Amino acid sequence: MYKFVRPRTRALMFCIDLVGCILWGVWRLIQPWTWFADRSVPDSPKRILLIRADYIGDVLLITHTLPAIRARFPHAEITCLVSPGGAAFIETNPHVDRVLTYSPPWFFKKKRRDAIREYWNIFTTLRRLRFDLAADFRGDLRNIALFMVAPGIPRRVSFAASGGYYLLTTIVPFAHGLREAAYHTQVAQALGAQVPDDAVPEVYPTTADETAAQAFLDRHGLDTSAPCVVIHPGARKAVRLWPAERYAAVARALIERAGARIILIGAPAERPLIDAVNAHLDNQATIATGEINTLRELAVLFKACQLYIGVSSGPSHLAGAVGLDSVLLFGPETPAQWEPLGNRHTILQHRFPCCPCTQTDCPHLPHHCIDAITVDEVVTAALSFLDQPQQGRS
Structure with missing residues (x-):
């Protein structure tokens, strides 16, 4: 088969x-x-x-x-x-x-x-x-x-x-x-290994990773006085990209309605997209790119936050591994295969007749499956988590 x-x-x-x-x-x-x-x-x-x-x-x-x-x-x-x-x-x-x-x-x-x-x-x-x-x-x-x-x-x-x-x-x-x-x-x-049914991915940060992440939080005044929401707007494939202005609209709503602090993350190559989101947000977000430099540092940062918003990507699985509640925007992927393991999460997806697909670039752009997800849907899902106590890994 x-x-x-x-x-x-x-x-x-x-x-x-x-x-x-x-x-x-x-x-x-x-x-x-x-x-x-x-x-x-x-x-x-x-x-x-x-x-x-x-x-x-x-x-x-x-x-x-x-x-x-x-x-x-x-x-x-x-x-x-x-x-x-x-x-x-x-x-x-x-x-x-x-x-x-x-x-x-x-x-x-x-x-x-x-x-x-x-x-x-x-x-x-x-x-x-x-x-x-x-x-x-x-x-x-x-x-x-x-x-x-x-x-x-x-x-x-x-x-x-x-x-x-x-x-x-x-x-x-x-x-x-x-x-x-x-x-x-x-x-x-x-191989003969007995993997427990409740086993979840594991990340092992070093002391240096923890120190670097804590220094970032202290430098930008990110503490427990307000919920920290991490947004990763990047994606490896164009079919997984959601418009920068919509991420900014979600962030603005969470700032106004939940008093959230917004942290934008991404690889150095994604910096133009991150800057575009922050520009739409009148530069109210804190940008971690260039200051959080390893995935283990990112894992430590995630542990200090209350919510992750992004698409199906490596950071979404990292959020699952550390138990960070997540709102995930899925395009043509199959949620049953690619949903994270270890956290509470809501997956938003509008199924089109051509889903799932393995295309890198959608022939129906700009009107395609991930584009059908609305700002209101993301805000509603995000507030449902911010209104609840953090649960950690599950």
């Missing part, structure tokens, strides 16, 4: 799998000593590789499985291969021994020469470390082939829903419609 939405993509992957299966079968035929090799997950592997090398929210959503995997393999050396952006969630995790970072060119654009050089570096590192067991949480043929098979890792665990079933030694069953975190749980369970 392929997980792709587009029929053309499913057909293409079937053809790739057919050719790949034949080539892999020929390769196995000339290596008869591999025919009877044990393909099960070993009880006591020395070195384990866990892979989720894509966006920051995806990396965060594997952290709830790490305590259980560590409990299953207490003496193994556990390495995580993640994107540089998501490494902040893993570097301080006590259940991981080593972090390797890599930016796959199919997620992060780069020049061909740089892509070849970077892959060669990570390939040689994986070969040198001689892993006994690897698990890919995404279930991506490219990850399976390039990070598991090519480096010669003998036991390989993942989904086959993106192709490459013949390359795996343990195939994790795939079912449509689950939360993304639930898919990660299934991979951990295939």
Whole structure:
């Protein structure tokens, strides 16, 4: 069962799998000593590789499985291969021994020469470390082939829903419609780990992170005298962007009706959008971009706030991880798969006939699914949280 939405993509992957299966079968035929090799997950592997090398929210959503995997393999050396952006969630995790970072060119654009050089570096590192067991949480043929098979890792665990079933030694069953975190749980369970039903993503800030976040709060006079509301107006895809003037209208209503203090967050590349929101707000917001510089500092900041407003993104999952109440604006995404884990949240979405979709740019812009969400809807949802005591993680 392929997980792709587009029929053309499913057909293409079937053809790739057919050719790949034949080539892999020929390769196995000339290596008869591999025919009877044990393909099960070993009880006591020395070195384990866990892979989720894509966006920051995806990396965060594997952290709830790490305590259980560590409990299953207490003496193994556990390495995580993640994107540089998501490494902040893993570097301080006590259940991981080593972090390797890599930016796959199919997620992060780069020049061909740089892509070849970077892959060669990570390939040689994986070969040198001689892993006994690897698990890919995404279930991506490219990850399976390039990070598991090519480096010669003998036991390989993942989904086959993106192709490459013949390359795996343990195939994790795939079912449509689950939360993304639930898919990660299934991979951990295939390794033999017992992940509790109430497990949630974990972030481990350092003392330096806490000091930096507290200094930001003190510098701008952000204390418990007024509710702090964090707004992240940015989005990785244009189909998830909501107009800057509407974010400003929501912020203005919360200032006037709840006495809220507004904090705008985002990556440095999102600074023009953040400035545009603040300009519509007559510069009444505090801008954290450039002062809060790591995701762990952002996690500490979130713990001091009362509400998060944004789209489906990495920061929305971080808000879930620290238990920050959230109002989330969804465009074409599937809430059942991408809603955060660990907090109270309200998801606002207007379903169009073409939802869900995987488009980067909507052909119906500027009138599309996320554009249908109104300011009044967001304000009403936000006030419903601000009128209640903060609940923390759930």
